[in-house]
Amino acid sequence: MxxxxxxxxxxxxxxxxxxxxxxxxxxxxxxxxxxxxxxxxxxxxxxxxxxxxxxxxxxxxxxxxxxxxxxxxxxxxxxxxxxxxxxxxxxxxxxxxxxxxxxxxxxxxxxxxxxxxxxxxxxxxxxxxxxxxxxxxxxxxxxxxxxxxxxxxxxxxxxxxxxxxxxxxxxxxxxxxxxxxxxxxxxxxxxxxxxxxxxxxxxxxxxxxEGRTYPIDILYLESPSEDYVEKAVSTVFEIHTKEAGGDILLFLTGREEIDNAVEAISERAADLRPGAQSILVLPLYAGLSTEQQMYVFDEPPENTRKVIVSTNIAEASVTIDGIVYVIDSGFVKLRAFDPKTGIETLTATPVSKAAASQRAGRAGRTKPGKCFRLYTEQNFQALPDANIPEIQRTNLAPFVLQLKALGIDNVVRFDYLTAPPAELLIKATELLYSLGALDEYAKLTRPLGMRMAELAVEPMMAKTLLTAQSFGCLSEMLTIAAMTSLGGSVWIQRDGEKKQMESARRRFAAEEGDHLTLLNAYQAFVSKGKKESRFCHENHLNFKAMTRAVSIRGQLKRYLERFGIAADESLKGPPTGTSEQIRRCLTTGYFAHAAKMQPDGSFRNVEGGTVLHAHPSSLMFNRKADWVVFHEVMETGSKTFIRDITKIEKAWLLEYASGFYQLKS
DNA sequence: GAGCACTGC
Known part of the structure; x- marks a missing residue:
């Protein structure tokens, strides 16, 4: 012993x-x-x-x-x-x-x-x-x-x-x-x-x-750089050859930039002299599958420096230990909402001083670090102190509805930390009125408006759900609401399997558009696929997203049951809502998102002023249609894309939203 | 031919 x-x-x-x-x-x-x-x-x-x-x-x-x-x-x-x-x-x-x-x-x-x-x-x-x-x-x-x-x-x-x-x-x-x-x-x-x-x-x-972080040296460029992706790549190799050990975190704005930078870094890394410390470069952005994201936490092999090329996700949401060097491009992609057109934009914008110091701070978690800013000190001084608060650049319809449901009738006089622009409040109020959630005095309607506020989906989808029973397609709309709220993460494209993913998606395709395609995919997942990850892998579906859809659908179903609206989901046979019922029902919520296809294949909104393009991920990309409604519109770069698109009849717009379109003309 | 990040009794 x-x-x-x-x-x-x-x-x-x-x-x-x-x-x-x-x-x-x-x-x-x-x-x-x-x-x-x-x-x-x-x-x-x-x-x-x-x-x-x-x-x-x-x-x-x-x-x-x-x-x-x-x-x-x-x-x-x-x-x-x-x-x-x-x-x-x-x-x-x-x-x-x-x-x-x-x-x-x-x-x-x-x-x-x-x-x-x-x-x-x-x-x-x-x-x-x-x-x-x-x-x-x-x-x-x-x-x-x-x-x-x-x-x-x-x-x-x-x-x-x-x-x-x-x-x-x-x-x-x-x-x-x-x-x-x-x-x-x-x-x-x-x-x-x-x-x-x-x-x-x-x-x-x-x-x-006081905190418990280590000092961080901040370094600026002497003169501005023309191409920050290229500059970022060369900075990686300068650090690698001249600085002591420690991993590198590089902030860029989006998937495309990151994929390009990752490729450029691995190409140049192959040229490092034999025997020198090698480089392992990894991308990190929200669009990657969970497994792909987890690689950034793994220990690199012996004699290897880890380089992580990330979006803003690594600024606050994901924390990686062992980072000693940060390279900051100085840009981030930000969402904004134009109340005049109702279109969201996604644009690369200079970061704020607060964000820049948050990024730099990612270098000093385990020992003293260095932050290389790919801009000059004068550029930095000219940056705004903080980002524009989200409340000043977002679609306020869901929040106006919530405030009204909390008994705050005068949303203009609510005590905001920073007041939103009046146009955003007006736009939100107009939409809620046209959906019937507010009356002509801008008071919440009962039960419709109150129920819309309680449902955990955006107002247009909430309205659609609350009318679905009268169209006999509640079961289907519950699924469609759950699937669209996943925000485009339903299908997963694995490296070099683009073609396979496309053909997997075609297996579920419905002639009438994306909403019915999403419905098909969900029904296959829960019936034939037995809610298993294997089925998702075979069909290039995102298992995590599909599982989430099951939860969201369950929650929405329980809300509606509490309102006394029960979906008839008998054990035998598939749901019985017809394609026309579903598409008519969608029109009652999404009439404000209607567009007509032009001979050249692009779309125009009802007023005719805005040119819209089907997003390449949509079934309506490269297909013929007349009138459609869509879930979402977003401007990126120079084009305005619509996503989750379904064919409708023009007459339905007049049938369900005559007031809205008279108001507009 | 392509989308930053979050989130809801």
Whole structure:
């Protein structure tokens, strides 16, 4: 018994004790600030431990007594789940007990849950049922500086709720640049009498927490570069030949650029002198399958430097360890919505200063790093401080509908952190009126408008679903709604298998267009394919997306059942809605997205002013049609594409949307 | 002939 087996006697700690985190020494002052202020802004560097520690401090300090809950919101699902799992480990409980999380389709909480991580979109939805969010004693809004539209709407709601609940505490985590803006927002009360202010304590406070990151050298170009992809490739090799070991992360804007850069880097890497350290180059973007994305986390082989060429996904959503060098092109593709035309654009735009420093920060996670910016220091100084908030450049129809459902009738006077342009609000209101969700006084209609707000799909599809029963095609529309909400990720193109994917897609093709094709694919997946991944692999379908479609369809079906609208889904035989019923039903929701094919094969919208092209992924690409409706329109580069297209009859437009088209002419 | 990233009781 002489042997003393270390591994049997000691269990390695899963996590560093939280006392070692920089935040621990601020514990008392943090708790004091939260106690005495309704709103506390935390400026926490990455690695400060704010997200994992603050909820535990609050719990220990008694904020969860009398059954109250501390909520922590995140803009992304993965963050909500991974942080919850970590905090549960630190607390020493099972996830779903004292510490839990709640995201769409996954509620891992129980009556015992005291610390709850959730997405901010979900917390807004909770306000539909519990307008004062009364079960929460503290609500921490994490990553507020990202300014997602859900975060902005949530902050506006919280400001309203704070006036009615003086005992509620709000904690906002922000980057340095925006802390004052958040504080100002919460300390000015535009339309309240003075006496109502500061009732629950002081209006607010800001506290800074230092992080635990390593220094990063920032390097700029001396003169601007003409082609940043080419410059990026040569910079990779300069780092590789001149700098010490460590992996490289290169930020470009999109799939095409990334594929080109990956190819160029592997070609040049083949010319490296024999015996030198080699290069392993990997792409990273959302359009890749999960397996392809996972490669970036693998250890590279011996004597090999890993180079990851990524979109913005690596800026905040995906964190890769071992990165020592960052190369920043200075550009990102951003979505914007033109209220005049109703068309979304996707364009490469210069990043903000905040985004540039976030990118640079990806280099210093494990040791000191370097960031090579492919632009000059003057270029950097000219960049905007922060990105334009999403609320100022997005289609607001879904959010106007939500605000109305929350009892906020005057959406123009709602207290926004940053007000959206009036045209966006008008456009959204007009669309909701034409769909029948709002009446002529812009009040939410009942039951139609209220039900549309409760359905978790965009308003045009919500309207379609709510009329489907009267067309006898509810079962089919549930499937189509679930499939279109996947956003084009249904089919997967594997390397060099383009032809095979095309022919797989043709197997499900329906003459009438993409919606019925999606319906065919789903029905094959759940019947013949038995919801198995093998079927997806054989048919070039995205298994993850198809599984998600099954969940979404189930959720939508339950919502409708609650409204007393039940799909007749008897066990025998396929659904019975005819193609015409389905296409008529689509027209009742998508009349605003109608277009007519021209002799040259392009489309014009009803007003005739906009030239639209079928997206190459659509069945209507290279096919004849007359009138169509489509799910989505997007301008990229110089062309405007429509996606998910289905043939309809012109007469149906007049039948279901005469008001809309009279209004327009 | 081709789309950044997120997200919903």
């Amino acid at each position: 002489a042997d003393f087996d270390l591994s049997a006697s000691f269990i390695p700690a899963l996590h560093k004790p939280s006392a070692l985190l920089p935040i621990a020494k601020h514990r008392e002052s943090l708790l004091y600030l939260i106690e005495t202020n309704q709103v506390t802004i935390i400026v926490g560097q990455t690695g400060s431990g704010k997200t994992t520690q603050i909820p535990q401090f609050l719990h220990q300090a008694g904020w969860c007594e009398d059954g109250k809950v501390v909520a922590v919101t995140q803009p992304r699902r993965v963050a909500a789940t991974t942080v919850a799992i970590r905090v549960a480990e630190e607390v020493g409980c099972e996830v779903g007990k004292e510490v839990g999380f709640s995201i769409r389709f996954e509620d891992v909480t129980s009556a015992a849950t005291r610390i709850k991580f959730l997405t901010d979109g979900l917390l807004i939805r909770e306000a539909l049922v519990d307008p004062l969010l009364s079960r929460y004693s503290v609500i921490m809004v994490d990553e507020a500086h990202e300014r997602s539209i859900s975060t902005d709407i949530l902050l506006g709601l919280l400001k309203k709720i704070l006036k009615r609940r003086p005992e509620l505490r709000v904690v906002i985590s922000s980057a340095t640049l925006q802390a004052e803006e958040f504080l100002n927002f919460f300390s000015t009360h535009s339309d309240e009498p003075k006496s109502a202010q500061n009732e629950g304590g002081n209006a607010g406070a800001i506290i800074s927490l």
